[in-house]
Amino acid sequence: MSAEQVARAARDASNVLQTITGAQKSAVLKRIREVLEERRSAIVEANRADKEAAQKEVEAGRLSASLFKRLDIEGAGGEKYATLLQGVDDVDRIADPIGQVTLARKLDSGLDLYRVVCPVGVCLVIFEARPEVVVNIACLAIKSGNAAILKGGKEASRTNQALADAIQHAIATAPTPEGAQSPFPREAVQLVATRDEINSLLEMDRYVDLVIPRGSNSLVRHIQNNTRIPVLGHADGICSTYLDASADLAKAVHTVVDAKTNYPAACNATETLLVHAAVVESVFVPVVRALLAAGVRIHADERALAAIEAAGAAQGFEAQVTKATDADFGHEYTDLDIAVRVVESLDAAIDHINTHDSKHTEAIITEDRKSAEWFMRRVDAAGVYWNASTRFADGFRYGFGAEIGVSTNKTHARGPAGLEGLTIYKYYLFGDGQGAGDFGVGPGKRAFAHEDIPLDSVRGRFVL
Amino acid sequence: MSAEQVARAARDASNVLQTITGAQKSAVLKRIREVLEERRSAIVEANRADKEAAQKEVEAGRLSASLFKRLDIEGAGGEKYATLLQGVDDVDRIADPIGQVTLARKLDSGLDLYRVVCPVGVCLVIFEARPEVVVNIACLAIKSGNAAILKGGKEASRTNQALADAIQHAIATAPTPEGAQSPFPREAVQLVATRDEINSLLEMDRYVDLVIPRGSNSLVRHIQNNTRIPVLGHADGICSTYLDASADLAKAVHTVVDAKTNYPAACNATETLLVHAAVVESVFVPVVRALLAAGVRIHADERALAAIEAAGAAQGFEAQVTKATDADFGHEYTDLDIAVRVVESLDAAIDHINTHDSKHTEAIITEDRKSAEWFMRRVDAAGVYWNASTRFADGFRYGFGAEIGVSTNKTHARGPAGLEGLTIYKYYLFGDGQGAGDFGVGPGKRAFAHEDIPLDSVRGRFVL
Structure with missing residues (x-):
């Protein structure tokens, strides 16, 4: 698949994700945890192959020891893998931000405005070395209703692929709870491999809404300088x-x-x-x-x-x-x-x-x-x-129960960003056939009421 | 002054604006209204000179009739000027968003975290033809504690200058209410003139936090394509x-x-x-x-x-x-x-x-x-x-009582953006000498409490 095909598939998935219920998201997260347990030996095997190849790079002086250390997914006593599984549970337990009403206002009788939290859309996540980011970010994207395109470092390519396969298998085989309106889209989580694809994806501002770089200063700076898409993160930490x-x-x-x-x-x-x-x-x-x-x-x-x-x-x-x-x-x-x-x-x-x-x-x-x-x-x-x-x-x-990254931006999300960093809102207006020309000054014109509607009274109205 | 000097002066003003009280902002807004009344005939005179020059451009086919119409600041019966003055009052009356606490959490005994709304910082506003934007945006920037750099269309240059002079005079001569900690900075509102300066300012991501274009599709697109600074607005309205x-x-x-x-x-x-x-x-x-x-x-x-x-x-x-x-x-x-x-x-x-x-x-x-x-x-x-x-x-x-612009972005502010679009937040952490290493698993380590503090109990704590 070309970068554009990946981006388009993510956008299509994002459109479907708008109507996915909280119960569906939870079912997928629980299934991800199951599949990660079922496939543990295969994933660890892929990770060993990555580590063996990386060991040669370290010996040849082409890879740093600290990067090598971050490759490992098991931990000496399996504690890193346990943390990975625990992280999936943790994300499942965070309150669902989607569908929350943050403003409700009667503009006139029969003309009600609501501001409702929704997913940002399509997120491109670029990371280095640490394969657990695949699981971490995939779960956060699923929980917040975003489609994620993941690009990891080539040192961890086998591990990343094994983890992404497990997640896609989990999405495909998760049970569909009652009340679901759409099947959970497979392309909600996609992994891309080559460095070329990244530069192409950074041009896809038509399909990609947010880029989240997780890695070195130079990686982040390269991304900031080569895309029109908003970037959530930080280059320097001074x-x-x-x-x-x-x-x-x-x-x-x-x-x-x-x-x-x-x-x-x-x-x-x-x-x-x-x-x-x-x-x-x-x-x-x-x-x-x-x-x-x-x-x-x-x-x-x-x-x-x-x-x-x-x-x-x-x-x-x-x-x-x-x-x-x-x-x-x-x-x-x-x-x-x-x-x-x-x-x-x-x-x-x-x-x-x-x-x-x-x-x-x-x-x-x-x-x-x-x-x-x-x-x-x-x-x-x-x-x-x-x-x-x-x-x-x-x-x-x-x-926050989870972290997307730490942002030094002055807009959208600042500081350590939890799930909120992956959300935005849209305005729902419920009318009865009104035109803007019905309002104003003069005979027959109406005046806006602009009465706040208590948020408690609308709570739950938009949550799936 | 060079573009960099303007941007730096705005950044310095922005730093001072962090400690300006609500009473100071209100005093400046009231004084702006007074000066706009005092100087009305001079401003209208400048506007007439702009209109005369523009009339020749229309006759020569170099300026559209609709752009010419937008130049006018008075209105046939003075109603446009009255709306301008009313707009200053309206902004003065909107609730002050700065200092609101949106999250309060006890991380541990004696370690309290607060998320507090603050100004974005320095905003560059680029607009065409409509000189009333100078007053509108200056007032919104002042109310939200931002420093504004304004760049208007050259057709309205005399009017823009007269309005900006009035605003700077108002800032300089507004009374200083009791409790003020810093004098209100003159460079909170600056007007720049040439088109060259804009391209230089768009490169000042070190000093400028947000660009707000108010004008044609091609203006907005040019800005989006030529800056790393976040842009709040929309090119197309389809x-x-x-x-x-x-x-x-x-x-x-x-x-x-x-x-x-x-x-x-x-x-x-x-x-x-x-x-x-x-x-x-x-x-x-x-x-x-x-x-x-x-x-x-x-x-x-x-x-x-x-x-x-x-x-x-x-x-x-x-x-x-x-x-x-x-x-x-x-x-x-x-x-x-x-x-x-x-x-x-x-x-x-x-x-x-x-x-x-x-x-x-x-x-x-x-x-x-x-x-x-x-x-x-x-x-x-x-x-x-x-x-x-x-x-x-x-x-x-x-x-919303005011509008910065309509945003089709998927991050920060979406849809019609009021004052909130000019704000962000920062995290205040009040400790007692704690280190991160004090927390964790093991002997002598503490666990985080993560107890939410009721927002009602902290209301007003950070508002100046």
């Missing part, structure tokens, strides 16, 4: 933690060490530490000691460097402290590195963040509520945190 | 009305005539009439008679044409009936023209719409609730109407 003039020492040490070392490759790890000049000795120096002991390399500006030297804080860790250059600020290390800059004021910290960072997640450590509120309001980012590690920026930690 | 097998005759005649003739140049005017084969004689023929009498030109497919001829419906209006070609379907006439196609079924009508139309607004005329619901669910459009004219798709008719 987050700062700011130690304010009234930062508490224990909170500063604990949040900064966590934000840097809990998972340095994550997009919500702190890359820059901003320090108010008033607490360089009292708070920053102890934070540095803790970071150095945790193996973090410090890229310090001149004033921070002088303070570290004056306190002898780098003793025994000399190799971990270097002088920062301009390029260190606004840089995503994705490793145990942190840039440090001393600032004269809260506003200077805010300016630094709004200039250098990527609008992802930013934290202030302070005991001063006024400073915290000023920071949280003025900083332009998806997450603004007071006395907490930037690492909390995550759909599961926020309690 | 809407259909479908006469179902059980359409009521009177409702069909009234809604179709209204949808076609009430304002044919509008994006929500019906361009295509789809007719179920069963009602070609009983409903379609009378609809044709009414359309012809209203001066509408009918572009009919073969079966519709045969029915018109068999009924002698075109008698006296022969010149208004022609045979449709494929190009007539999915075409936006913006005039008293309508394409007609006879279809065999409801699903065929839905397929036609989902293939040819622009996802704007679609209507079904039927007495059959099941058909209506099937149509409304399956049709992929911002508005799906039952027994009502497509012309109702409009922010004022929906009771």
Whole structure:
């Protein structure tokens, strides 16, 4: 199938998905879990073949060890596969967002307007290395009534194919609950293979409504630069933690060490530490000691460097402290590195963040509520945190039950995006033969009533 | 100032606007109304100069009469200027969307998450001919806490400048209410002049968050094709009305005539009439008679044409009936023209719409609730109407109090967009020194509580 045929099939599936009931979606999700259990040995076998081929690539220096590690679908004791199955159950249990009425208004007697949540339509998901994304995204798409086109990394091609086959088999063999109006469309989930197809698919703005890249900075940037389709995601994750003039020492040490070392490759790890000049000795120096002991390399500006030297804080860790250059600020290390800059004021910290960072997640450590509120309001980012590690920026930690991705966009979905990121709404207008010309000023013309209808009274009206 | 300087100044203004109070916004809006009254004669004078220059362009055939008409800011009896002033009051009176809490959740004891509505940031608004857009959009931007960069058509350059000067003077001279934390930034509203600046501004995705084009199809398409910044709006407005097998005759005649003739140049005017084969004689023929009498030109497919001829419906209006070609379907006439196609079924009508139309607004005329619901669910459009004219798709008719534009996007804002289209949200996390590593499975680890906090209890907490 060509890219256009795939995209068209997805669009057709999306049209059918508009009339799929919640019970049908649940039946398919339950069947997916069953088939993933039934076919476990075949899927694990495909994964072993991928890993063997990848091992050779690692040995030849063509694949990184961290990418190789992400390929694995089983886990040492099978815990990764168990998590995969659990994820299907979790998505099945999330409340169905589709059909919710978010606005109800009587425009006139016999002319009622409703805003109803519906699927975005067709989503193209591009990911690297981690084959569990096939299952994760397929389930989220099914739950939210979207058609998904999936494109994985070639290192995981056998595993991806085995998982996609299992999902399509599950769709084809799921029982059809009573009340269904349309059969569940097979093309709700499609997997594409070659890199060529991606560039063609990125041109299919006629059929594809949303692109979700899950992968490296360069992958996301390539996609953002090569499509007119809206992209949900983030290229950079450049987050700062700011130690304010009234930062508490224990909170500063604990949040900064966590934000840097809990998972340095994550997009919500702190890359820059901003320090108010008033607490360089009292708070920053102890934070540095803790970071150095945790193996973090410090890229310090001149004033921070002088303070570290004056306190002898780098003793025994000399190799971990270097002088920062301009390029260190606004840089995503994705490793145990942190840039440090001393600032004269809260506003200077805010300016630094709004200039250098990527609008992802930013934290202030302070005991001063006024400073915290000023920071949280003025900083332009998806997450603004007071006395907490930037690492909390995550759909599961926020309690969304699932995560599509983390968005640094300023429209549609911002921050960790749950199922809501895959939904939009449409306006239903129920009339009785009215024309717009019936309303206005003058003899015989009617005036709009514009009375809100209580949402409780319409709840359930549009849910299938 | 260069395009980059303008964009940067807007970004700086946007940062300041995050801490502007509702009282400050209201004071500025009231002052804008005052200054527009004080400077009325100068503004009208500038408008006359624009009209005189434009008159010469019309005479030379370089400007259309309809564009010329839109230039006027006064109206014959001053009613257009009165509407302009009234619009400022209306925006002042809309509820302030900023600071509303849309999610509140206790992640753990002492770790509370809030999702709070905030401005999108910097909006670039590009419009043609109608100078009142300067005031309209400036007020909406101010109300929603966004910085606006405005670019109008060169025909209205003197009027636009006079209006923008008035707005900037109003910002500079508005009283500062008690409780203000920052002065209202002058660069909240900026006007740019040349066409070169637009192409440069469209590249400023670092500073500009949203582009709102208000103008011709070709203007919108040019913008969509030349920027990475999200675009809120629509290029085409291709809407259909479908006469179902059980359409009521009177409702069909009234809604179709209204949808076609009430304002044919509008994006929500019906361009295509789809007719179920069963009602070609009983409903379609009378609809044709009414359309012809209203001066509408009918572009009919073969079966519709045969029915018109068999009924002698075109008698006296022969010149208004022609045979449709494929190009007539999915075409936006913006005039008293309508394409007609006879279809065999409801699903065929839905397929036609989902293939040819622009996802704007679609209507079904039927007495059959099941058909209506099937149509409304399956049709992929911002508005799906039952027994009502497509012309109702409009922010004022929906009771939004204001309209930024009508969006055919599938993300962020869909359909007529009110102030909400200029807002997004950010996540505030209030902690007590927690790290993400404190949570998880194992000794000493905590589990997330994920308890929803009643929104009523936090209402007002973040509103300035």
